[in-house]
Amino acid sequence: MRTLNYNLLFKGLFFDAIGMLTMAIPVVGPFLDLAWAPVAAKQMTKMYPGRNGKFASILVFIEELLPFTDIIPSFTLMWIYTYLLSSEPKRNLKTIPIKVNR
Template sequence: MKTLNYNLLFKGVLFDLIGMLSMAIPVVGPFLDLAWAPYAAKQMGEMYPGRNGKIASIIVFIEEILPFTDIIPSFTLMWIYTYLMSSQPERNTRVIPIRIND
């Protein structure tokens, strides 16, 4: 069973809100998206490592760079997909070998 990582959810909601704030600034907002899109893509890749994280970082970059798509909560949707919808087992577990000397 997966443990829900609420820190990632909180961080994702915060990043979604920051991405949506650019819509509130009429003239400067679209130019802020040019700086925010690469940063958001980098953060998505760091928050969700692996193949799904790479795909999500490309999607969030495109979503943030295109006008009028800032309303899509891509970080929150990725958290929902990762922790609530995905049926793959969690792969962040490590096996630590223990050697017993007799």
Template sequence: MKTLKNKLLIKGLMYDVVGMATMAIPLVGPFLDIAWAPYAAKQMSEMYPGKKGKIASVLVFIEEILPFTDFVPSFTLMWLYTFVWKKETMENEIIIEAEIV
């Protein structure tokens, strides 16, 4: 489980860096965002399946397509929401419940 969490965090940090880097390129950056926004949304929905992934993918698309919002670390915030604030388990994690008799 730790490795999946770590992989998602590292992948998310890399996507956030790429999304922020487009802001640093004058004149060309906004046009790169037009191509980056759908790709980022697709990656978000693949990284976090289900309803929360779909909602996050819409939000990351809007964040990337709007000018001057590239500084928001959407992927990192989603990771924090999933693994720190909500403390949800992933689908492949096995939960064993024990009954006290």
């Protein structure tokens, strides 16, 4: 069974809160999103290395750039996917093809 990494969860909640706080500033908020999007994407790849982390960093970058999507907790959703929904990594098993003659 996979151990839950609560440090990543707390970091994710913090980064989600920063992303949502930009929505609270009326005029400057959208411009802050332009600065926050690459920082959030970089943090996502640091927190979740590998293919899933790269994919999530692209999604968080797009989510931060699009208007009215700051409410989506991308880092928290990635933690939930990684530690609660994703199955254990499977062993690399080789398959042997079998020919059937009829």
